[in-house]
Amino acid sequence: MEFQRWCSDNDRGFDGLCMGYMLAAMDAMSANGYSEDMMALYIGAEGDFITARSCTSENVTNGQLFAVAKNYVNAHPEEWHMNAMGIIARAWAEAFPCE
Helix, strand or coil, X not given: CHHHHHCCCCCHHHHHHHHHHHHHHHHHHECCCCCCEEEEEXXXXXXXXEEEEEECCCXXXXXXXXXXXXXXXXXXHHXXXXXXXXXXXXHHHHHCCCC
């Protein structure tokens, strides 16, 4: 998928596209209009529905969200065939779990 190529460490020329996709994902997942409480419902590799929820503080920057998702993409090449929204949601849920 294009998202994984845009966000790989192999070509930093795509960082703008990677960031743009992640900001769009953040808007789609924001339950309250801000990124403090984000939830995504996506279809997993087995065709099942999966929910991922992340909770950040208002101090978390877009740059941090970008770095977390980009690092996750690069650390999990086995997921590159999966839905990009799901990959982003899992990255943020792992880094910013809700208590």
